[in-house]
Amino acid sequence: MTEVATNKNYIDTKMADTPEQILKDMKKYWLIGWILLACTVLTVVVAWITPSITIGLGIATVKAGLVAFIFMHLSDEKSLIYKVLIYTVFFALGLMFLTLLALYDPIIAPVNRPN
Numbered sequence: 704m705t706e707v708a709t710n711k712n713y714i715d716t717k718m719a720d721t722p723e724q725i726l727k728d729m730k731k732y733w734l735i736g737w738i739l740l741a742c743t744v745l746t747v748v749v750a751w752i753t754p755s756i757t758i759g760l761g762i763a764t765v766k767a768g769l770v771a772f773i774f775m776h777l778s779d780e781k782s783l784i785y786k787v788l789i790y791t792v793f794f795a796l797g798l799m800f801l802t803l804l805a806l807y808d809p810i811i812a813p814v815n816r817p818n
Contacts, residue, residue, distance in 0.1 A: 735773045742766045 746762045749755065772778045 731773070735769055739766055739769060742769075 742762055742765060746759055749758050749762065777784065
């Protein structure tokens with residue numbers, strides 16, 4: 704046998720071992736699927752009533768969080784992954800902020816550009 708197959712550290716302890724546990728997990732996944740479908744319908748209704756990008760992005764953020772935490776099993780990860788994700792979001796927002804600052808730079812602003 705290989706080292707990976709015999710090493711207990713590589714075995715996922717959260718896996719379902721019994722049919723009852725598998726059915727319980729399936730019910731959870733179906734529930735999250737229905738919640739995602741309801742959020743999609745909510746997004747369409749909100750876009751039809753008031754075309755607000757902010758509300759649509761908020762609903763999309765909730766949907767992405769559900770997919771990441773439930774289907775991608777981020778809820779079972781160690782704290783290091785959360786630190787990496789927080790730093791990634793922080794720097795991505797920082798880059799977006801720097802891009803917005805460049806739009807209002809008085810040297811290269813569209814108002815000061817020659818025609």
